[in-house]
Amino acid sequence: MHFTINGAPREAEPDIRASLLDLLREHLGLTGTKKGCDHGQCGACTVLVNGRRINSCLTLAVMHQDDDILTIEGLGSADTLHPLQAAFVKHDGFQCGYCTPGQICSAVGMLDEVAKGWPSHVSGSLDAIDLNDAEISERMSGNLCRCSAYPNIVDAISEVAGLAPSGADA
Ligand code: FES
Ligand code: FES
Structure with a gap:
């Protein structure tokens, strides 16, 4: 599958049962996005998909072919804070x-x-x-x-x- 993550093209082959949160954290090493409850209650996993905020624990990674995903790592850096x-x-x-x-x-x-x-x-x-x-x-x-x-x-x-x-x- 192809995604744009923090402005860069990325490819991955997520398990069809994997959440977007687990794709980001476990497969792409983007651990800035946090897992709190893993069932849509806390918002710790919020990312932006095509400009809209969503709970990444509540959506399957395979639903996001070609989507533009922005995580905290893409918003700013230690030297250039958002x-x-x-x-x-x-x-x-x-x-x-x-x-x-x-x-x-x-x-x-x-x-x-x-x-x-x-x-x-x-x-x-x-x-x-x-x-x-x-x-x-x-x-x-x-x-x-x-x-x-x-x-x-x-x-x-x-x-x-x-x-x-x-x-x-x-
Ligand atoms: S981890 Fe709590 S809402 Fe996603
Ligand atoms: S949960 Fe500790 S700063 Fe919000």
Whole structure:
């Protein structure tokens, strides 16, 4: 099978039962994507497929022939952090860091959904999204953090979205 992973062509012959998460971690060595629950509950495995965020544990690798897959390794590097990575560092958006790759990939997808005008469960209007803490929390609710860094994660995302961090939690 052929994939584009982090901008580069990759080939693999995954077992037909293998999840995309296991393909990334076990066969392609991309261990930045984390396995938390392995059944769609925690968001640690979030990656972007053709620009949309998905739980990579819930999709079979064989469903992704020719897909464009972006993982945390493709977003930035230690020397050149993605703006969200830099904001997570600045705002202390993590403690153990296990959920962080999924949080950041999810936030990339979430901000794109907002830019496209897709409403969430808490949007007050279908015509204009007022991105605020409640919107960000709702839209990121599929990404759990056992260290409970939620206020700082929201602040980091707020900054990248061009909002003033609430600061209420500081
Ligand atoms: S490992 Fe995929 S949602 Fe938890
Ligand atoms: S930083 Fe530890 S689980 Fe989120």
